[in-house]
Amino acid sequence: MRLSRFFLPILKENPKEAEIVSHRLMLRAGMLRQEAAGIYAWLPLGFKVLKKIEQIVREEQNRAGALELLMPTLQLADLWRESGRYDAYGPEMLRISDRHKRELLYGPTNEEMITDIFRAYVKSYRNLPLNLYHIQWKFRDEQRPRFGVMRGREFLMKDAYSFDLDEAGARRAYNKMFVAYLRTFARMGLKGIPMRAETGPIGGDLSHEFIVLAETGESGVYCDRDVLDLPIPPASVDYDGDLTPIIKQWTSLYAATEDVHDGARFEAEVPEERRLHTRGIEVGQIFYFGTKYSEPMKALVAGPDGAEVTIHGGSYGVGVSRLAGAIIEACHDDAGIKWPEEVAPFRAVILNLKQGGSDTDAACEQLYRDLLAKGVDVLYDDTEQRAGGKFATADLIGIPWQIMVGPKSLAEGKVEVKTRSDGARQMMSPADVVARLGGGTVAG
Amino acid sequence: MRLSRFFLPILKENPKEAEIVSHRLMLRAGMLRQEAAGIYAWLPLGFKVLKKIEQIVREEQNRAGALELLMPTLQLADLWRESGRYDAYGPEMLRISDRHKRELLYGPTNEEMITDIFRAYVKSYRNLPLNLYHIQWKFRDEQRPRFGVMRGREFLMKDAYSFDLDEAGARRAYNKMFVAYLRTFARMGLKGIPMRAETGPIGGDLSHEFIVLAETGESGVYCDRDVLDLPIPPASVDYDGDLTPIIKQWTSLYAATEDVHDGARFEAEVPEERRLHTRGIEVGQIFYFGTKYSEPMKALVAGPDGAEVTIHGGSYGVGVSRLAGAIIEACHDDAGIKWPEEVAPFRAVILNLKQGGSDTDAACEQLYRDLLAKGVDVLYDDTEQRAGGKFATADLIGIPWQIMVGPKSLAEGKVEVKTRSDGARQMMSPADVVARLGGGTVAG
Numbered sequence A, B: 001m002r003l004s005r006f007f008l009p010i011l012k013e014n015p016k017e018a019e020i021v022s023h024r025l026m027l028r029a030g031m032l033r034q035e036a037a038g039i040y041a042w043l044p045l046g047f048k049v050l051k052k053i054e055q056i057v058r059e060e061q062n063r064a065g066a067l068e069l070l071m072p073t074l075q076l077a078d079l080w081r082e083s084g085r086y087d088a089y090g091p092e093m094l095r096i097s098d099r100h101k102r103e104l105l106y107g108p109t110n111e112e113m114i115t116d117i118f119r120a121y122v123k124s125y126r127n128l129p130l131n132l133y134h135i136q137w138k139f140r141d142e143q144r145p146r147f148g149v150m151r152g153r154e155f156l157m158k159d160a161y162s163f164d165l166d167e168a169g170a171r172r173a174y175n176k177m178f179v180a181y182l183r184t185f186a187r188m189g190l191k192g193i194p195m196r197a198e199t200g201p202i203g204g205d206l207s208h209e210f211i212v213l214a215e216t217g218e219s220g221v222y223c224d225r226d227v228l229d230l231p232i233p234p235a236s237v238d239y240d241g242d243l244t245p246i247i248k249q250w251t252s253l254y255a256a257t258e259d260v261h262d263g264a265r266f267e268a269e270v271p272e273e274r275r276l277h278t279r280g281i282e283v284g285q286i287f288y289f290g291t292k293y294s295e296p297m298k299a300l301v302a303g304p305d306g307a308e309v310t311i312h313g314g315s316y317g318v319g320v321s322r323l324a325g326a327i328i329e330a331c332h333d334d335a336g337i338k339w340p341e342e343v344a345p346f347r348a349v350i351l352n353l354k355q356g357g358s359d360t361d362a363a364c365e366q367l368y369r370d371l372l373a374k375g376v377d378v379l380y381d382d383t384e385q386r387a388g389g390k391f392a393t394a395d396l397i398g399i400p401w402q403i404m405v406g407p408k409s410l411a412e413g414k415v416e417v418k419t420r421s422d423g424a425r426q427m428m429s430p431a432d433v434v435a436r437l438g439g440g441t442v443a444g
Helices: A021-030 A044-063 A078-081 A109-121 A167-186 A227-231 A246-250 A263-269 A320-330 A358-373 A387-397 A407-411 A429-437 B021-028 B042-064 B078-082 B111-121 B169-189 B227-228 B244-251 B262-268 B318-330 B357-374 B387-397 B407-411 B430-437
Strands: A032-036 A038-043 A075-078 A094-097 A103-106 A130-139 A154-164 A192-196 A204-214 A219-224 A255-257 A273-290 A299-301 A308-311 A312-319 A349-352 A378-381 A399-406 A415-419 A425-428 B033-036 B039-042 B075-076 B094-097 B102-108 B130-138 B156-166 B192-195 B206-213 B219-224 B255-257 B273-288 B300-302 B306-309 B312-319 B348-352 B378-381 B401-405 B414-421 B425-428
Touching: A021 A032, A021 A320, A032 B075, A032 B111, A038 A044, A038 A154, A044 A130, A044 A154, A044 A320, A075 A192, A075 B033, A078 A109, A078 B033, A094 A167, A094 A425, A094 B094, A094 B430, A109 A130, A109 B033, A130 A167, A130 B102, A130 B111, A154 A167, A154 A320, A167 A192, A167 A204, A167 A273, A167 A312, A192 A219, A192 A246, A192 A273, A204 A255, A227 A273, A227 A308, A227 B300, A227 B425, A246 B021, A255 A263, A263 B312, A312 A320, A320 B039, A349 A358, A358 A378, A358 A399, A358 A407, A358 A429, A387 A399, A399 A407, A407 A415, A407 B273, A415 A429, A415 B219, A425 A429, A429 B094, B021 B033, B021 B318, B039 B042, B042 B130, B042 B156, B042 B169, B042 B318, B075 B078, B078 B102, B078 B111, B111 B130, B111 B156, B111 B312, B111 B430, B130 B169, B156 B318, B169 B192, B169 B206, B169 B244, B192 B219, B192 B244, B192 B273, B206 B318, B219 B227, B227 B273, B262 B387, B273 B318, B312 B318, B348 B357, B357 B378, B357 B401, B357 B430, B378 B387, B387 B401, B401 B407, B407 B414, B425 B430
Parallel strands: A192 A255, A349 A378, A349 A399, B192 B255, B348 B378, B348 B401
Antiparallel strands: A032 A038, A075 A103, A094 A103, A130 A154, A154 A312, A192 A204, A204 A273, A219 A255, A219 A273, A273 A312, A299 A308, A399 A415, A415 A425, B033 B039, B075 B102, B094 B102, B130 B156, B156 B312, B192 B206, B206 B273, B219 B255, B219 B273, B273 B312, B300 B306, B401 B414, B414 B425
């Protein structure tokens, strides 16, 4: 993509309304625009990040055997009366009346609707286990939306729902999502630590929140430092096999949000030098809730002996839009965002340090074409901005690889390559840049 | 995907509520479930089709130089008061009040919001031309929603918005979208014929609807039969070049919806044997509306001479969810859907005609693995259903390539391959099937 043809409205000033760094940087980097309190438009740069996050979430859900569908944003109020949550949900539910005065609501979550879909079609234990998920916009009418996409009202969530014949089956489904979440957040360059948590309005008696540690996080958390270094299950993990060793490894070390924190246990189990008390951002939460929805909504299947069985369920959420903010909270410096490669809006940016110079222009064009041909998602800063401005923009928007093409080094057949994550710089030939980023080998 | 692990709730009976064939087939094939009047959940098979349609739309928008972003579903009422459409829109607009009694609405289209985004950031002619699009759920509170996704209330639309300095620029933007639409529908296996059309509530003085001919269509259309055989611009079309020859070629032949039909002109211009009067389904519409939104909303940029210029705009819609229905209306027979390959939920299906037989099971497993390894999106019907049921399901869900693995032909080293589009059958070795579908060469 040529920057001269892209839509990247960089803000020079720090927006006053932004209280935290991710919100500030998303606005400054031209990723986001507020359309109403807690309601945002994702501008092209932000949209690219959102799509990359979404795709990682999707791939790991699919790998774990979950099936994607798509439920609508609006739901019938009557469905929520069946579970008893229509009245219980309170003012955070956006209630809507259509032209025929039918009561609708903008879904804040989908336990009721998916249970309704399940009971309409699934009649036998032979169709279990089943895990259905979707990635769809939700709405929660927060009293005080703030922190940009971290606590928005209209937000993108992945929510999966599992259906099993009994608690043992439901726990296997829970474990699959537990493992999928470990992989999901790790692929985004995050340490998403599973912590015992309250179940809240979803209900149930088993729940973990996945927390990214950050000083700006909304929750206090307590954990054993060793949990930060546990190994992430590989892509080849066998989801049909026994996952309990992985679960045991992760849950045997103390990690809890402040809501369920047990100070005495913390001190008894964790040696003082490994005790970590900090703050964190919740990026996912998983629940086992048994028959909480299947019982009132009569989601029954015929069991192996023909008798009807009330299914056991769980639900599994990932805050997809929130993750864009969480990643920035975890990955930034004073100059701007430092995207992990897997979620970066572009993998590389070419900075033409002398726009209009025939040598630099030609070298940049060639490099741009060569990188595109290798499948590298590259931005070419071909604007008239001076070099200093191009450096600042590249740092602000956080592209992992910055390729600086200036007349002096070019005369020696080199360009300067800076990695945004550590600021390291090296001189390379354009051919080596293409080989390095395009997956080939770098000439020795 | 193994069918035993997929969620494909086939309906045996014809659903009473479905008045047209696409709605009936989408329900029967387990693609769709109604959640409220005109509001649907896309079950896994339907979701896969929706994503493939969306991706084709996206690729052709990007090829034409449009930039993707994502605006929220909810909008502030005040924005629509600026254009004067808040009151004008009438009962089809779903109006919402939040917990603080702020007036919101579920966006039926986005001219106001995108104009607001534009005016916030773009100040100079140097940033033009610009075309921004998104693919987002919209809501129109139809008095009588019907025909499934063909006239739903919550529907997925691609809407693009162009911004240019003057009418000449806006017409170039219009022509780009015109060409992109020709390619978009052709890639889906459809003939999407551009026809002169009314501008309706979007306004403006130039508009084309893209119409798929179908007896079940909602609009009467009149056209010169020769328009059906015009060539589609290739992927290599130069969007920065002069597109007027393509536009002239397509607009010089008579083609109009009944709303703007001119009987006298039709008879004067079109020889009797080429006159076609039939019905059609609108799958896209493009508008040039000049300063209709930029004038009241003050979307101005500094022109080359420094004076402020009111920008000229156009908008360009594709009914993404509606297309799933339109494709079925155009591609089906009595047995079910006949998906064009580019939008098929799976490209091939393996039918194990003797599930549990060691030879057929082994051959199917091998074929399944080999096709997956070649990147073929394949469904394996490994259920206990009898052969006749598997044939019926494969025809109903419309998978383009059916690979039937039975004990007799397998003893001779062959499987039977049926193409759903024409019903043609041939015997092939499994290796040839893999070569044929995997893009290699077929032996012999």
